[in-house]
């Protein structure tokens with residue numbers, strides 16, 4: 001399958017998410033939040049595992065595709081995102097061509113994904129920033145020869161890889177975590193709107209905390225090697241049961257261990 005046609009299994013789990021630093025609207029607990037014990041995290045993990053199983057997704061090693069796919073996922077559904085992505089890759093098989101094309105052509109290619117004017121500018125800004133700063137310290141623009149690559153990410157310290165990504169224009173912790181986890185299986189956990197909502201209701205995460213802070217909390221509580229499982233299963237639970245406005249607590253496998261149940265029943 002050509003790279004242009006890549007549609008990752010990981011991408012299927014991603015929600016149409018709001019901007020990354022949006023606060024989580026929810027009913028609040030009176031008691032102050034404190035980090036969950038390891039035993040509680042494992043109980044939640046096991047209960048989710050019993051409902052949704054253990055997700056299996058091999059890292060796809062397409063970091064730029066993951067980055068652009070995450071940009072395209074904003075404010076749209078998975079289907080429209082995928083249509084936009086495939087149109088873009090069919091029209092521009094190389095990321096360098098996406099970077100250098102007239103912005104109107106990018107906008108036209110990704111139109112099915114919505115807010116294409118904004119996304120086209122953002123995609124090119126990211127790719128151009130990568131050209132200007134093509135890798136970790138010590139590597140200059142000449143070395144890359146104008147080619148775009150993030151293949152070096154697994155070779156540097158995780159914090160360095162994350163810092164590089166979050167310094168790209170408009171790239172936040174969630175997008176960086178998607179790239180690190182889905183492309184390379186590195187230790188990071190994307191906290192999107194579903195993961196933040198379910199995590200806060202279960203009091204794994206601090207309700208109302210900034211997304212940056214929630215990412216740190218999520219990383220701290222996640223057992224090494226289970227980043228994908230916790231992300232995917234919390235996300236699935238948010239989509240299927242623990243809805244934003246009307247969570248189905250009466251039909252929730254985690255109801256007995258959920259301190260928020262009383263807020264909704």
Ligand code: SF4
Nearest residue numbers: 242247249252255258
């Ligand atoms: S009991 Fe209700 S609020 Fe708690 S996780 Fe289940 S659906 Fe969400």
